Amino acid sequence: MCRHFVPNLTIGAPVIESLRKHTKAYLDCHLMVTNPIDYVEPLGKAGASGFTFHVEVSKDNWQELVQKIKSKGMRPGVALKPGTPIEDVYPLVEGENPVEMVLVMTVEPGFGGQKFMPTMMDKVRTLRKKYPNLDIEVxxxxxxxxxxxxxxxxxxxxxxxxxxxxxxxxxxxxxxMRSSVETTQKSN
Structure with missing residues (x-):
């Protein structure tokens, strides 16, 4: 998180770099920033595995952003806030150089401990039906x-x-939680 899109800062490139020294785990970075392209280079260099940006701030340059994310060896994802229509991410999933994951926010971004918004599951169901092989994060x-x-x-x-x-x-x-997801995937 960053103070541009939400009011608080959580983890930046220095923390990712420190963590990378101690793990080979997938380090998924969800950036709630106004200019996500500015963070691609430092997070790629620090060892981030995934780079998820918000569709609300990247409508004009998402193709360049996805290309840059991939060029730094990271997996691109796009996130959307609860009030953003799901259709806004379709071009990013269907584009020539698509994102590889869609993150559906099930709370308003910015603060931990919020109550889950079950109405956001309609977006997840819509994505799963339209893109059966897409990674969908909540x-x-x-x-x-x-x-x-x-x-x-x-x-x-x-x-x-x-x-x-x-x-x-x-x-x-x-x-x-892992068991719930794995059981559901096996039954579908």
Whole structure:
């Protein structure tokens, strides 16, 4: 997150660089910034795996942005806020140089601990029907009480913060959510 699109800053390139020294894990960077293209070089150099930008701030230069993200060895994704129509991401998925993942925000971006918005599952269902092989990520209010509805709608990538880090047994929460997504994918 960044203070341009949302009011608070979470993690930047220096933290990604530090983490990369200790893990080969997929480091997914979701940038809520006004000028995402300015962050491609530093995050690529730091070792980010994925670079997700918001459709709301990149309508004029998304093709250049996706190309630059890929040229730095990162996987491009596009996010949309709850009030943004799902159709706004179609050109980015269907383009000549498409994004590889769509992130449907299930809360208003900017602050952790918000309540999951179940109405956003219509967007997930629409994407899953239109693009059966697309990675669809959901972020906001995901936890044991909401994971099944998200997985059933077609989400296969889950972002969870408060429900994991606030749990007495974080590993159990992660396991439960992973199991829900894997079980749903096998049955579809």
């Amino acid at each position: 972020d906001g209010g995901l936890g044991p009480s909401t994971i099944d509805v998200a997985a059933s709608a077609g989400a296969n990538c889950i972002v969870a913060g408060s429900s994991v880090f606030g749990a007495p047994e974080p590993a159990q929460v992660i396991s439960l």
